[in-house]
Amino acid sequence: MTYSSAYILAAFSFVDEFIRFRDGSYLSHALNVALFVLLLSVVYLVFQLYIVRSRKFRSGSRRKILQNKINNFLSELIFSDDQSEEGYDDQISKFKKRVPIDKNWCKDLLIQNIIDLDRNFKGEVTSKLLSIYFKLGLQDYTLALVKSPFWFYKTKGLYYWRELKYGGKLSLVKKLITSKNPNLRSSALITYISLAEDGPLSVLEEYTESISLVEALNILEIIQRKKIKKPPNLASWLNFKEPSQLIFAVKLIVYYNDLSSADEVVKLLHAENPKVRLAAFEACRRLFLVEAEPILRSRFAEESEENQLEIIKTLSEIGSEDAATFLLDLIQSPQTSEVVIASMYALSSLDGDFEQRSFESNESLKAAKAHVLDPYLSE
Amino acid sequence: MKSVLLIEDDKLISSLVRFRLNKEGYHVTTVEDGIQGLDAIENGHHDLIITDVMIPYKNGIEIINHSKKINPKIPVIVLSSLGEEEATVIKAFEMGASDFIPKPFNPNELSVRVNRLLRH
Amino acid sequence: MKEILELLLKVFEIFIVGFASIYILFYVAMALGSFLAIKRYNNAKYIIKDEVLVKSNNLVGVSIVAPAFNEGLNIIYNVRSLLSLNYPNFEVVIINDGSTDDTLEKLIQEFELVKVDFYYEEKIHTHPIRGHYKSTNPVYSKLLVVDKENGKSKADASNAGINSAKHPLFLCTDVDCILRSDTIMKLAKPFMTSKKRTIASGAAIRASNSCEVKDGFLMKIRFPQNWWASFQELEYVRAFLMGRMAWSEINGLLLVSGGLGLFDKEIAIKAGGYWHKSLGEDMELITRMRKYMCDNQMPFEITYIPESLCWTEVPATREVLIRQRVRWARGLIQTLYLHRDMLFRPKYGRTAFLILPYFWLYEFLVPILEVLGLTALILSFFLIDVNTAYFIKATGVVYLFYLTVTLLSVLWDELFYGHYSRKREVFQLVWKAVLEPIAYHPFNVYASMKGYYHFLTNKEQKWGNMQRQGFTTAKKKTSNETNISNA
Numbered sequence A: 001m002t003y004s005s006a007y008i009l010a011a012f013s014f015v016d017e018f019i020r021f022r023d024g025s026y027l028s029h030a031l032n033v034a035l036f037v038l039l040l041s042v043v044y045l046v047f048q049l050y051i052v053r054s055r056k057f058r059s060g061s062r063r064k065i066l067q068n069k070i071n072n073f074l075s076e077l078i079f080s081d082d083q084s085e086e087g088y089d090d091q092i093s094k095f096k097k098r099v100p101i102d103k104n105w106c107k108d109l110l111i112q113n114i115i116d117l118d119r120n121f122k123g124e125v126t127s128k129l130l131s132i133y134f135k136l137g138l139q140d141y142t143l144a145l146v147k148s149p150f151w152f153y154k155t156k157g158l159y160y161w162r163e164l165k166y167g168g169k170l171s172l173v174k175k176l177i178t179s180k181n182p183n184l185r186s187s188a189l190i191t192y193i194s195l196a197e198d199g200p201l202s203v204l205e206e207y208t209e210s211i212s213l214v215e216a217l218n219i220l221e222i223i224q225r226k227k228i229k230k231p232p233n234l235a236s237w238l239n240f241k242e243p244s245q246l247i248f249a250v251k252l253i254v255y256y257n258d259l260s261s262a263d264e265v266v267k268l269l270h271a272e273n274p275k276v277r278l279a280a281f282e283a284c285r286r287l288f289l290v291e292a293e294p295i296l297r298s299r300f301a302e303e304s305e306e307n308q309l310e311i312i313k314t315l316s317e318i319g320s321e322d323a324a325t326f327l328l329d330l331i332q333s334p335q336t337s338e339v340v341i342a343s344m345y346a347l348s349s350l351d352g353d354f355e356q357r358s359f360e361s362n363e364s365l366k367a368a369k370a371h372v373l374d375p376y377l378s379e
Numbered sequence B: 001m002k003s004v005l006l007i008e009d010d011k012l013i014s015s016l017v018r019f020r021l022n023k024e025g026y027h028v029t030t031v032e033d034g035i036q037g038l039d040a041i042e043n044g045h046h047d048l049i050i051t052d053v054m055i056p057y058k059n060g061i062e063i064i065n066h067s068k069k070i071n072p073k074i075p076v077i078v079l080s081s082l083g084e085e086e087a088t089v090i091k092a093f094e095m096g097a098s099d100f101i102p103k104p105f106n107p108n109e110l111s112v113r114v115n116r117l118l119r120h
Numbered sequence C: 001m002k003e004i005l006e007l008l009l010k011v012f013e014i015f016i017v018g019f020a021s022i023y024i025l026f027y028v029a030m031a032l033g034s035f036l037a038i039k040r041y042n043n044a045k046y047i048i049k050d051e052v053l054v055k056s057n058n059l060v061g062v063s064i065v066a067p068a069f070n071e072g073l074n075i076i077y078n079v080r081s082l083l084s085l086n087y088p089n090f091e092v093v094i095i096n097d098g099s100t101d102d103t104l105e106k107l108i109q110e111f112e113l114v115k116v117d118f119y120y121e122e123k124i125h126t127h128p129i130r131g132h133y134k135s136t137n138p139v140y141s142k143l144l145v146v147d148k149e150n151g152k153s154k155a156d157a158s159n160a161g162i163n164s165a166k167h168p169l170f171l172c173t174d175v176d177c178i179l180r181s182d183t184i185m186k187l188a189k190p191f192m193t194s195k196k197r198t199i200a201s202g203a204a205i206r207a208s209n210s211c212e213v214k215d216g217f218l219m220k221i222r223f224p225q226n227w228w229a230s231f232q233e234l235e236y237v238r239a240f241l242m243g244r245m246a247w248s249e250i251n252g253l254l255l256v257s258g259g260l261g262l263f264d265k266e267i268a269i270k271a272g273g274y275w276h277k278s279l280g281e282d283m284e285l286i287t288r289m290r291k292y293m294c295d296n297q298m299p300f301e302i303t304y305i306p307e308s309l310c311w312t313e314v315p316a317t318r319e320v321l322i323r324q325r326v327r328w329a330r331g332l333i334q335t336l337y338l339h340r341d342m343l344f345r346p347k348y349g350r351t352a353f354l355i356l357p358y359f360w361l362y363e364f365l366v367p368i369l370e371v372l373g374l375t376a377l378i379l380s381f382f383l384i385d386v387n388t389a390y391f392i393k394a395t396g397v398v399y400l401f402y403l404t405v406t407l408l409s410v411l412w413d414e415l416f417y418g419h420y421s422r423k424r425e426v427f428q429l430v431w432k433a434v435l436e437p438i439a440y441h442p443f444n445v446y447a448s449m450k451g452y453y454h455f456l457t458n459k460e461q462k463w464g465n466m467q468r469q470g471f472t473t474a475k476k477k478t479s480n481e482t483n484i485s486n487a
Helices: A005-020 A025-079 A084-098 A105-120 A130-134 A138-147 A151-164 A170-176 A180-194 A198-204 A211-228 A234-239 A243-255 A260-271 A273-288 A290-302 A304-318 A321-330 A336-349 A363-373 B011-023 B033-043 B060-070 B086-094 B106-120 C002-046 C050-055 C075-081 C102-112 C154-164 C183-193 C229-248 C263-272 C281-295 C318-338 C345-381 C388-417 C423-439 C441-457
Strands: B003-007 B026-029 B048-052 B076-080 B099-101 C064-068 C090-097 C111-115 C127-133 C143-148 C168-173 C199-205 C211-213 C217-221 C260-264 C300-314
Touching: A005 A243, A025 A084, A025 A105, A025 B011, A025 C423, A084 A130, A105 A130, A105 A138, A105 A151, A105 B011, A130 A138, A130 A151, A138 A151, A138 A170, A151 A170, A151 A180, A151 C002, A170 A180, A170 A234, A180 A198, A180 A211, A180 C002, A198 A243, A211 A243, A211 C050, A234 A243, A234 A260, A243 A260, A243 A273, A260 A273, A273 A290, A273 A304, A273 C441, A290 A304, A290 A321, A304 A321, A304 A336, A321 A336, A336 C064, B003 B011, B003 B033, B011 B026, B011 B106, B026 B033, B033 B060, B048 B060, B048 B106, B060 B076, B060 B086, B076 B086, B076 B106, B076 C229, B086 B099, B099 B106, C002 C064, C002 C229, C002 C300, C002 C345, C002 C388, C050 C183, C064 C075, C064 C154, C064 C183, C075 C090, C075 C102, C075 C143, C090 C102, C090 C154, C111 C281, C127 C281, C143 C154, C143 C423, C154 C168, C154 C281, C168 C183, C168 C263, C183 C199, C183 C260, C199 C229, C199 C263, C199 C281, C229 C300, C229 C388, C260 C263, C260 C281, C281 C300, C281 C318, C281 C345, C300 C388, C318 C345, C318 C441, C345 C441, C388 C423, C423 C441
Parallel strands: B003 B026, B003 B048, B048 B076, B076 B099, C064 C090, C064 C168, C090 C143, C199 C300
Antiparallel strands: C111 C127, C127 C143, C168 C260, C199 C260, C211 C217
């Protein structure tokens, strides 16, 4: 069950097959070579391990010292009483002399700290950050990263620009969106959207790849944070063919509360792809499209459980008395516990007589009702 | 000199906040995680506690809970890094937090709030 | 007589030569594959940062399912540790598996629990449930405790937890496992990025035996000082870094360890959940889930994350270790035998033509061949002339090959992660690698043979009563559910 199994096995095979039954001289030589090579590699590995270990230890303590210097420097710079341009330059050039600013690990740590400040603070503090970044000469470093031939460095550079909110080299970023490397593409797309000033979302119209849930959440987060305006032709995005793009378009319609696309969203309730329908079910709830209710009910039986649960959730918010009747009817026939519980929660908000209903003959439904009414169990 | 306990795992943030509050004339003790935080609450005297919601080993809500058990009079300010999770805010206030400051925050605003709580 | 013996040995040798060559080539390929995969994983860290995601309220929900049997000693700390994980949408489901100590009482008292009217559906059949408990204190609203009668297996308890879980994904673990705070995020990410449906994901496990633990949290990672545990740590490093990652690359994982795995609840339930009679329920479940997906022609993925996310206490005495390995061996053969109909059936694709044959030929057969090989070797010494010098050299080659592979994984672990803070600990690991084939491996082989023997003789399974060694006590630990192997 472990690698060392190879040991006895192969030992035996070597011994017998090669040595006893055949002439051993040629193999003896091969054996010697193998022995020598392997011995060397073992020694090399142990040596390498020692090097890696020592280097890690040294760089760890160096980083700690640098981090302390950075903490003090930034605190003093930001809260110092002398806020003049000269005072600033003076402090920065003094600091540069005290740290190994030409080393990449030092630059990385500095940028990381500036990003950290930007993420956690607001007000006067953050307005100074980009200028500190330039004055420390970090721009050249990030530019070199983005221009590097390796995608790993490129994504690192893009990450820095994205977090620093530096949009000076946007054309470079845009070019990378069409890259063949999925990691780079994804990184460039998100960076572009978070940095571009006018109509950043229009880039999605040319984007041909699928958008994963993680990417979608990221882009939505950027839209929310930057308060990006609704793209003028958002409605036409509902014609996207690629399912994940279409789903994202639906999410955007929801985010912008674009009721003018309501009819189109309702049409998507019949879409071929179940994931698209799922997004459409949710959209009907968020946009409060009461007109969708009959379709939701008629579609229910054909849907997967995941989609059924979404329908129930939507009905619970936009449903009429018909929806309550529908759900009451539904739970009379056998359903999974998820569907029963979701229906019960929906009924508790839809059905005016819910508290009085006793579901007499049905122990299971009684139990489900009790679950829904329990103060410590939440949906 | 009034004493403030700051529980925050990001050293840069705690360094800046300490610097800012020192300027206001407070003595600031900083710890990096929930376990050290609870130790500090039990064994030290602090006039005010500032805690992040997401800290290693514990969460800010537990810190409030614990601090209120030991001395309900010590005000607690909660910093959130959780985005807009309303449930956490509500929970924090239910537990007796005096103030809730979402990140990103303005350190000057924080010092104003500290002043308000400590100099009434 | 001598001629017959020589002929037999000769046939055996030819088989062994082919067998061992493929084995060695396989490992070289796996090592390369693993290295590239780990590198790519680590390189991708700047694309989308978890910090952004963790703030989203739209992430897929995760239920942590952790069975507890007589864990009164540490249950409070362990549950607190689980509750403090960093993820926006999760619950912790603790299953009290009919404990005879004060596990449930402690939970009720500490977390202010009350019995609730939980609507429970037995999607997977288990021993009877006595009740569900929730906290009245909003701080602990993520906690759900399921009290059930002891079903004499972890599988039965886990199934009760799965039945009670409300989120679409469930994370299976042991209460005494210490998870890194970003564990859920790391494991759930493949479910949200992959184009195919991800049905399970797992990550590396390490030994917590000598780690500094306070209140259920890992303060400092230490190399196990216990003789038996230290070898297991080495096994874990090698198996997870070299083997699993390569299997994950070709979507061939058959084993997501029971100590830490995230599963698609719908598929797990449809596949029937954990099988309570299995001795290797984690591997058995994955096999069945693979089967289910293939039967229904649904493309899927099982992913492995090359990061250590979970620390667990491993057996610290020879008896306990052997008992554990006997169980694993028995579980292995049981699973392979149970699903023998999948072998070489075209509809099961790579499971049928690559993964299962590999498990049969190497995971299962190797201990047997080792014993046979040793026997043949001893026979040869007595009955036929063997050139001792050659023998020693050849053994040296194989030993050094093994050592190279092992040291390579130790080096990668240090290069990519570097968990230990002291230099000495790294070299302890090297020293154990040197000793392993002689001082540790034979016990494994012995345990495997014993396990196979038990399977064949159908010995009564007896492992419902498990004791755990607390981090603060030195009580004997008699079971560990965390399954590793070189897969």
